[in-house]
Amino acid sequence: MGDRVEISPHDPGFRGSWYAGTVVRREAKNTNRYVVEYDQLYEDESGEKLLQETLDWIQLRPPPPPPEKKKVQFKFGDEVEAFYSDGWWEGSIIAEHSGGKFAVFLRGFEEQIVFEEKDLRLPVQWVKGKWEPRFEQFTQGMQVEVLTDEDGLKGAWFAATIIEPSGEDKYLIEYKTLRNDDDTEFLREDIRACNIRPCPPEIIVVDGFKVMDEVDAYYNEGWWVGVIAKFWVLFPSTAALLHASPDGGSFSGLVLSA
Known part of the structure; x- marks a missing residue:
């Protein structure tokens, strides 16, 4: 034991996070569960004793490799x-x-x-x-959604079809709703793989939407990431507000964000 790991905590409030820690031991009765100790999370506010938890193996992973010498060029939408x-x-x-x-x-x-x-x-x-980049390998003809960098459309996901790979981690796609400048055919673009996602599954919201839910709102031919503020959806990428009328206890044109 003593292996260094990154830990996805058990608490729902930590969903989508990874914390550094160490494996203390494997459980004797269930070899798929491990006792781990966090580097920087503590059992109480005094900060005297590091937090230990017993977690399934799927909540653990080795520390990711150090960044490559080639500097990553972060940009909008990444x-x-x-x-x-x-x-x-x-x-x-x-x-x-x-x-x-x-x-x-x-x-x-x-x-x-x-x-x-x-x-x-x-x-x-x-x-x-x-270790693999966290995006899927897309195949020709696959139905996807694409995050575009075009001015006025940033922050929205648009339906598209994969045409073919077009370079390292890039694909040529054809939009289903966006057309070229002379409106003769659907627009085609080369898109980075990290800006492509499979079409999200249909999610039935049993209890309806509520204030502060993160949602995708269908607007201007695409799905825009937003947050419900009363009867309005706030788009953080543009600071714009869109009215979303209640419809049968929910909101029309909205889905929970993927």
Whole structure:
């Protein structure tokens, strides 16, 4: 034991985060569960004793490899992990600031926070004993959604079809609703893989939407990431508000964000 790991905490309030820690021991009765100790989380507010938890193996992974020597060029729309509150939290860049700083919407906190570049890293996943970029390999003809960088459309996901790979971690896609400048055919673009996602599954919201839910709202031919503020949806990427009328106890044109 004593292996260094990153830990996805058990508490629902820590969903989407990874914290550094050490394996203390494996459970004797269930070899798929481990006792781990966090580096920077404590049992109480006094900060005298480090927190230990017993977790399933799937909540543990080796520490990710150090960043490559080639500097990562972060930009609007990138999915990232940001170091905040002693852990790495999932989020997406919603604005670029001067001085190498970026505004990141952290899903776990449902708020926008500005980070320096040194506190960001690209998401990776531990798959079958090796590290892989956290995006799927897309195949020709696959139905997807695309995050575009075009002015006026930033922050929205648009339905598209994969045409073919077009370079390292890039794909040629054809939009289903956006058309070219002369309106003769559907628009095609080369898109980075990290800006492509499979079409989200249909999610039935039993209890309806509520204030502060993070949602995707269908507007202007695409799905825009937003947060419900009373009967309005706030789009953090544009600071715009969209009215969402209640319809049978829920909101029309909304789905929970993927």
